[in-house]
Every structure is written in C-alpha cells, then in structure tokens.
Amino acid sequence: MNRTSIYSWALYDWANSAYATTVMAGFFPIFFKEYFSVSAEVTTSTAQLGFANALSSLIIVTLAPLLGAIADAGGMKKHFLYLFSYLGVLMTACLALVSEGAWELAALLYVGSNIGFMGANVFYDALLPSVSEEKSFDTVSGLGFALGYLGGGVLFAINVWMVQSPQSFGLADTTQAVQASFISVAVWWALFSLPLLFFVKEERRHMISKNALTVVKDGYRRLARTFRNIAGFKGLVLFLIAYWLYIDGVGTVIRMAVDYGMSIGFESNDLILALLIVQFVGFPATLAFSKLADFWGTKNALLFAIGFYLVILVLAVMMTEVHEFYMLAVMIALVQGGIQALSRSYYASMIPKGYAAEFFGFYNFLGKFAAIFGPLLLAVVALVTEDSRAAIASIAVFFILGALLLMKVDAGQTAREVRETLR
Known part of the structure; x- marks a missing residue:
C-alpha cells in the first residue's frame, strides 16, 4: 500500500466534514429560520428546510447508482468526485451572498451544496479499494472517518468562536460571522481535497479506447446488470437490508438528538457544546474502533x-x-x-474492485433512502403518544432488526460468490 495515497484519500473526509458539521448540523438550520426565512412562521420555515433536504436526497438517490455505473465503466471516479465536490464548494460559498428574507435562493443553494456533498461521497467511498488492500479496509476506512471528525470539529470550533465573538475576527456582527463561516467551509473543503486529486491513482484503461457516448452506454448496461444480479447474492442483500435498518437508527439519532434535547428543556448552548464533544471524542474513538475490528472481527x-x-x-x-x-x-x-467506517469497509470487502462505484451507488442509495423512515416513525409515535421519550425509544426497532439480519451475513462466502459471478 502507498501511505501517501491512503492519507491523501482520508484527507478528503477531513475536507468535506467541515460542510457536514458547520453547515448541515450547525449554522444553516438556525440561520435559515432567523435570517433567510425571517418573516415566515416557525412551522413554515421548518417545512421549507425539510423540502430542501428531501429534494437534494431524492436527486442523489435517483442519480447515485447510474453515476456509479458510468464512473466504473469509464474509470472516472475522480472526475465525478471533483465535479460534485466543487459544485458543493461553489454553492456553499454563495450562501454568504444571500440577503435577508431570500429563503428561496438560500434553499436552492443549499440543495445544490447538499447534492455536491452527497454525490461526491459516492465516488469517495468507491475509491477505497484503489488505495487499500482488502485486509486493511477497516483501518483505512476508520482513518478517513476519524480525520473527518477531527477536521470538522476543528473548523466548527473556530466558526463557533467567530459567531460568539465576531469582533475578535474583525467582523461587524453575528450575521457577518455566519456568512464568513460559510466561506471558510468552502475554502477548507476545496483546499484539503487537493491531495486526493494529486496523489490517489485510479485505473483508467477504458478511457483510452472509448468515447464519452460509449462510456455512458456501458454505464447503463452495467447498471441494468447490477439490478438483475444483486438479488442473487443472498449475503449481499442481507447486509444491505441490515445496513439500511441500523444506519436509519444511527441517522435518526444524529438528526433528532438536538431536537430531543430541546424538547426536554435543554439550552441551545448545551447542544452546541455536545456537538463539539462528539466531533473531538469521535476522532480517537473511530481509530480505536478499527483496532477493535482487527482483534474481534468486523461483523x-x-x-x-x-x-x-x-x-x-x-x-x-x-x-x-x-x-x-x-x-x-x-x-x-x-x-x-x-x-459508519466499519459498515463501509465490510461492504467493500464483499465487492470486486471493478464494480466499486456501481455497488457503492447502491450502498449510498440505501443510506440516503434510510433517512426517511426513522424520523417518520419518531414523528408518528410522538403524535400518537404525545411523549417525546416514547418517540425516541421507538428507534430501537431499527437497531434490533438490523442486528438480527447482520448475524446471518457471511462476508467471505458472499465475496467469493459476487466475484465469481462478476469476474
């Protein structure tokens, strides 16, 4: 393995996690309500933001499998990664230019930045087999997530400082500090994604003899073949369904933890501090978890x-x-x-290199699609019981069902079946 390639690949997680932390989880939802949609009712602005998130997820869910197939057929994972990531960078920077009350433009730019963030991750995940041997998937995947927590946490801490003390940074007020934070995320994302561009190599043999139209046709053919074949791989199907269930639970905890804390009376400053704790504890914990997998087994x-x-x-x-x-x-x-890291590496261990982007298209498809049902169940239980504690408890069903299915997966046997069929 080439250590330069590994660290260059993992640094992309450091780069784009600034968006996930500062924009998605941190400032944009609050700024959207208080600035971009300032004249709207609270429930109206919530619906506007919800539709924006749903639209970006729907677009990626629709495109990810096809784009993955095309990228594999043409050897263009890095091309697509940078196409999407710099779309995200541009849209994020433009958020700083949106005026007060212009929620339509803010929502449109946010949809674009979300598409860039999620779309690039399809191809980032798919490059894991290009930088690591199978026996090191857990360690390398864990390194990426760990650097993501650290990088996202470092910039988020700086951005929180900027917002709480704008004059210390030569900024007029909180509004200008949030706008500067959006720009800082764009610069951070663009700058730290460059090592992947220069030092991660991707096999591109198909590009020599195939024009763009042929590559697109190959992508459609490979996608159709994957739809036909994937149902025949029992272990792969079991894992994907298990992943869909338990990652829905994980995603719901991530998305609803702040809302739950507010619903039982905690202050917003406490919630921001908790988010910072997650980032900085998550860095060493993710590295340690990959070591646990080496000792105990990934499953x-x-x-x-x-x-x-x-x-x-x-x-x-x-x-x-x-x-x-x-x-x-x-x-x-x-x-x-x-x-998150071990799920990615466990899945990577079951699929052949030449189909990485195509299969990770399905993997990301399930991850994005899963984000719907956990919050929906929580909302329904909350409405029926009028008890937020019962609502958060209901998420346990996703973890229990996911664990039961995961127990039935044999990664080694599944990998052999998949590779023998698709070689």
Missing part, C-alpha cells in the same frame, strides 16, 4: 456498536439532567464513526 464489532446504541436509547429515555446529555454525547461519539 462482531458492528454488532457491538448496534448494542451500544440500544443502551444509549435506554439512557436517553431516562435522561433528566444536562450532564446526562453530555454523557450521551460522549457515548454516541464512541461508536458513531466506528459503525
């Missing part, structure tokens, strides 16, 4: 993480004090990066 480590999430949900239901919220933030940080 066993994943099952442990799922069980740990069930414990977190039980404690969340009983939580009453803010110090308990901080404790849960630490617990989430211990396993959140690990379960």
Whole structure:
C-alpha cells in the first residue's frame, strides 16, 4: 500500500466534514429560520428546510447508482468526485451572498451544496479499494472517518468562536460571522481535497479506447446488470437490508438528538457544546474502533456498536439532567464513526474492485433512502403518544432488526460468490 495515497484519500473526509458539521448540523438550520426565512412562521420555515433536504436526497438517490455505473465503466471516479465536490464548494460559498428574507435562493443553494456533498461521497467511498488492500479496509476506512471528525470539529470550533465573538475576527456582527463561516467551509473543503486529486491513482484503461457516448452506454448496461444480479447474492442483500435498518437508527439519532434535547428543556448552548464533544471524542474513538475490528472481527464489532446504541436509547429515555446529555454525547461519539467506517469497509470487502462505484451507488442509495423512515416513525409515535421519550425509544426497532439480519451475513462466502459471478 502507498501511505501517501491512503492519507491523501482520508484527507478528503477531513475536507468535506467541515460542510457536514458547520453547515448541515450547525449554522444553516438556525440561520435559515432567523435570517433567510425571517418573516415566515416557525412551522413554515421548518417545512421549507425539510423540502430542501428531501429534494437534494431524492436527486442523489435517483442519480447515485447510474453515476456509479458510468464512473466504473469509464474509470472516472475522480472526475465525478471533483465535479460534485466543487459544485458543493461553489454553492456553499454563495450562501454568504444571500440577503435577508431570500429563503428561496438560500434553499436552492443549499440543495445544490447538499447534492455536491452527497454525490461526491459516492465516488469517495468507491475509491477505497484503489488505495487499500482488502485486509486493511477497516483501518483505512476508520482513518478517513476519524480525520473527518477531527477536521470538522476543528473548523466548527473556530466558526463557533467567530459567531460568539465576531469582533475578535474583525467582523461587524453575528450575521457577518455566519456568512464568513460559510466561506471558510468552502475554502477548507476545496483546499484539503487537493491531495486526493494529486496523489490517489485510479485505473483508467477504458478511457483510452472509448468515447464519452460509449462510456455512458456501458454505464447503463452495467447498471441494468447490477439490478438483475444483486438479488442473487443472498449475503449481499442481507447486509444491505441490515445496513439500511441500523444506519436509519444511527441517522435518526444524529438528526433528532438536538431536537430531543430541546424538547426536554435543554439550552441551545448545551447542544452546541455536545456537538463539539462528539466531533473531538469521535476522532480517537473511530481509530480505536478499527483496532477493535482487527482483534474481534468486523461483523462482531458492528454488532457491538448496534448494542451500544440500544443502551444509549435506554439512557436517553431516562435522561433528566444536562450532564446526562453530555454523557450521551460522549457515548454516541464512541461508536458513531466506528459503525459508519466499519459498515463501509465490510461492504467493500464483499465487492470486486471493478464494480466499486456501481455497488457503492447502491450502498449510498440505501443510506440516503434510510433517512426517511426513522424520523417518520419518531414523528408518528410522538403524535400518537404525545411523549417525546416514547418517540425516541421507538428507534430501537431499527437497531434490533438490523442486528438480527447482520448475524446471518457471511462476508467471505458472499465475496467469493459476487466475484465469481462478476469476474
């Protein structure tokens, strides 16, 4: 393995996690309500932001499998990664130029930045087999997520400082500080993605003899073949369904933790601090989790993480004090990066190199599609029971079902079946 390629690949996680932390999880939802959609009712601005998130996810869900197939057929993973990532960079920077009350333009730019962020991740994941041997997938995948937590946390901490003390940075007020934060994310994302461009090599033999139209046709043919064949790989199907279930639970915890904390009376400053805790504890924890997988086996480590999430949900239901919220933030940080990294590497171990982008298109498809059902179940339970604690407890069903299916997966046997069929 080439260490330069590995670290250059992993640095992309450092680069784009600034967007996930500062924009998606941190400032944009608050700024959208208080500035871009300032004249709208609270419920109206929530719906506007919800539609923007849904639209960007729907576009990526629709395009990811096809783009993955085309990228594999043409050897163009890096091309597509930079096409999407710099779309995200441009749209994020443009958010700083949107005036107060212009929620339509802000939502449109946010959709574009989200598409760039999620679309690039399809091809970033698919490059894992290009930089690592199979036996090191867990370690290399974990390194990427760990650097993502650290990089996202470093810039987010700086951005929080900017917003809380804008004059220290020569900024007039909080509004200007948030706008500067959007620009800082764009610069950070663009700058730290460059090592992947220069030092990660991708096999491009198809590009020598095939024109663009042929590459697109190959992409459609490969996509159709994947749809036909994937149902025949029992182990792969079981894993994908298991992943779809438990990652829905993980995603719901990520998306709804702040809302849940607010619903039981915690202050917004406490929630921001908890988010910072997750970022910085998540860095060493993700690295440690990959070592656990080396010692214990990837599937066993994943099952442990799922069980740990069930414990977190039980404690969340009983939580009453803010110090308990901080404790849960630490617990989430211990396993959140690990379960994401090991899921990616476990899946990568079952698929052939030449189909990485195509198969990761399906993987990301399920990840994006899963984001719908957990929050939906939580909302329905909350409406029926009028109890936010019962609502958060309902998410346990995703972890339990996911674990039961994951137990039935044999990665080695599945890898042999897939490679023998698709060689």
